[in-house]
Amino acid sequence: MLIEACNIDVQIGKKMILKSISLQIEKGRIITVIGPNGSGKSTLLKTLIGAITPVTGTLIKAPELSVGYVPQRLHIDETLPMTVKRFLQLPHKMPAKCLQNALSEAGASNLMNQQLNSLSGGQLQRVLLARALLTTPNLLLLDEPTQGLDRKGTADFYRQLNQLRQKLNCAILLVSHDLQVVMRQSDQVICLNGQICCQGKPEDVGNSDTFKTLFGLDGDGDTLALYRHHSHSRTTYSQPSANQEIHHAG
Amino acid sequence: MLDDFIIRAALAGIGVSLAAAPLGCFVVWRRMAYFGDATAHAAMLGVALSLALSTPVFAGVLLVTLLMAVTVSLLSGRSYAMDTLLGVMAHSALAIGLVAVSFLEGIRIDLMAYLFGDILAVGKQDLAIIWGGALLVLIMVGYRWSALLLATLNPDLARASGISPQREQLVLTLALAIVVAVAIKVVGVLLIAALLIIPAATARPFSQTPEAMALIAALIGIFANIAGLAGSYHLDTPTGPTIVCVIAALFVLLNLLKSLIQKTDALLARMIPSRTSEQPGLTDTSKD
Numbered sequence: 125m126l127i128e129a130c131n132i133d134v135q136i137g138k139k140m141i142l143k144s145i146s147l148q149i150e151k152g153r154i155i156t157v158i159g160p161n162g163s164g165k166s167t168l169l170k171t172l173i174g175a176i177t178p179v180t181g182t183l184i185k186a187p188e189l190s191v192g193y194v195p196q197r198l199h200i201d202e203t204l205p206m207t208v209k210r211f212l213q214l215p216h217k218m219p220a221k222c223l224q225n226a227l228s229e230a231g232a233s234n235l236m237n238q239q240l241n242s243l244s245g246g247q248l249q250r251v252l253l254a255r256a257l258l259t260t261p262n263l264l265l266l267d268e269p270t271q272g273l274d275r276k277g278t279a280d281f282y283r284q285l286n287q288l289r290q291k292l293n294c295a296i297l298l299v300s301h302d303l304q305v306v307m308r309q310s311d312q313v314i315c316l317n318g319q320i321c322c323q324g325k326p327e328d329v330g331n332s333d334t335f336k337t338l339f340g341l342d343g344d345g346d347t348l349a350l351y352r353h354h355s356h357s358r359t360t361y362s363q364p365s366a367n368q369e370i371h372h373a374g
Numbered sequence: 375m376l377d378d379f380i381i382r383a384a385l386a387g388i389g390v391s392l393a394a395a396p397l398g399c400f401v402v403w404r405r406m407a408y409f410g411d412a413t414a415h416a417a418m419l420g421v422a423l424s425l426a427l428s429t430p431v432f433a434g435v436l437l438v439t440l441l442m443a444v445t446v447s448l449l450s451g452r453s454y455a456m457d458t459l460l461g462v463m464a465h466s467a468l469a470i471g472l473v474a475v476s477f478l479e480g481i482r483i484d485l486m487a488y489l490f491g492d493i494l495a496v497g498k499q500d501l502a503i504i505w506g507g508a509l510l511v512l513i514m515v516g517y518r519w520s521a522l523l524l525a526t527l528n529p530d531l532a533r534a535s536g537i538s539p540q541r542e543q544l545v546l547t548l549a550l551a552i553v554v555a556v557a558i559k560v561v562g563v564l565l566i567a568a569l570l571i572i573p574a575a576t577a578r579p580f581s582q583t584p585e586a587m588a589l590i591a592a593l594i595g596i597f598a599n600i601a602g603l604a605g606s607y608h609l610d611t612p613t614g615p616t617i618v619c620v621i622a623a624l625f626v627l628l629n630l631l632k633s634l635i636q637k638t639d640a641l642l643a644r645m646i647p648s649r650t651s652e653q654p655g656l657t658d659t660s661k662d
Contacts, residue, residue, distance in 0.1 A: 170530060175529075193531065195530045198531075201405070203403055203575075204527070205587055207582055210584070215523075215524050216520070255531075
């Protein structure tokens, strides 16, 4: 277990954003958080990285936990000159070799000396991924990493991510809108709407009524069957989980 | 050497420019230009307070600028936007300060000296305060440099790295208050923002990294101080405004120079086609 949340409530201002969230992230697993806009997905990630403190509940982190975080969007002000090389070294200086390794692993090896604000959306996501890899994380948290990318860009990004997981054996928690891609890449899906509506294996969540209602799908099996393909050829490092059944929390 | 008023003036200007350059960069990057301006205007109330209580001007100004900065950060986002609050507080403070100064009897005050600076009247004690403040700001900003940069770039990335964006904001606010307090003697409350913003803006097109931008801004500030001092000596013009005129002229000239270089580059690229292939920034090579 890398990180475990028990009955967490998160409040921003006077508004309750997350209510009684309990989840566990185990080593090497890919977990996807899906949910409508404003359902608290980003807030959940920010709570897990410690940027937001929950009002109640406990967050247990394993001593060996090392988190790499890729934010939803990075707006780079035109007035701030910043090379990729310099950006990767914020806040800590790193040897050039580490930087090059991280960039290669993220599929951005030739971007070292570029200006951040000259990068395309896909390139910037890869640089952000490289930065998250610098701390050799065992948990990667990605907040809608493919937002604004086209289909090919999205597919490329997920392929890179999958290779990474196999190489680094790190767990990945990712927030996404791309139902199709997401469902077939993950070990576990968490369906969020202020609270956890349901969680479990992708196909189980995909078939649950809560999920269909939440995403306005009319429940014909054909649509959902697309979400999971069966070439489960990659090595999974996950331990069997006690948390595979679907919880209907109303 | 310090007995010569011109030397003291030059040293004062250099001290303020050194501190204002890196801080000015953050003011530009974080779009705090109006914050700098408002803080400087509010400083007038500090001037009035210290004259009334016969304390050093530096102390009164520092107190008022800090108070304003803290009040604005506490109140903003409730019912008014940050810039509205700044406008209300800065101009109220400036007006109250100007009225308060007029009540002070027995002291003949040269208001112009505080509005536009009086760099030629910098004494040895002023010089010590200016350099003390400047060094303090440089140490603060230098020590927190990477954390400040990351917090400026993205607050969430900063938090994920264990940096508190609020704390970094506080460091900047404190540094800004100190710079305003020490710069009053040099350029006056109305022109301090120019010293912060214009060198940083001028440096931007010539910089590849944040560090380069701060360094170039410092060089521009120092050059403008010396050139402005010399200019005002020979032309018999007010020194503070002359220094700002030089910085403004540099801004225009260097921007023109930059666009000229770019035009020439583009022209050369068209004449020698092979040049274009040497620019890796133009091709998207990340796709595999």
